[in-house]
Amino acid sequence: MRRFLRWYGASPLHLLTMLGSFALAGYAAAELLPGDVAGILVWLVGAVVGHDLILMPLYTLADRSAMAVIRHRSPRLPAVPWINYLRVPAALSGMLLLIWFPLILRLPAHFTATTTLSLDPYLWHWLAVTGATFLLSAAAFAVRLRRGSRGREDRGTSGDTTTSRSSRARRRSSK
DSSP states (O other): HHHHHHHHHHHHHHHHHHHHHHHHHHHHHHHHHHHHHHHHHHHHHHHHHHHIIIHHHHHHHHHHHHHHOOOOOEEEEEEOOOHHHHHHHHHHHHHHHHHHHHHHHOOOOSSHHHOOOOOOOHHHHHHHHHHHHHHHHHHHHHHHHHHHHHHHHHHHHTTTOOOHHEEEEEEEHHO
């Protein structure tokens, strides 16, 4: 087992998960493109190239840009890790856009004739879901900030029997 871990670099569960993911992706490609082995390989290679060479640099650049803009914050602001409250709704919105972009951008010509559904609501539904995820994330961040500031106040004043009166008075006057 140690030899395998040294050779592979991760646990056998990781290898099993990766093989299952590739099997699922291969099955999905085979269902989408039946009987077209070359098309399946092109689809899989295109997905890898599209993610690793196009999307990964783009969302890394967006993440680093967001970090650089807010990096120089005031030292009085709470040090709650805020970036994940921005990353999660942005990733969900981007994933929904990636999946539904033909319908959001109204690209399919025969969609309405085939399904008798209108293309009009897709853009507004995507915008509503995006707005709701950012709103929920902002509310969760506000709750986290509130808990963090309340916890610091409680720790700073109550139960402080080892500190002298003069140091507590100095701390109160500095606030």
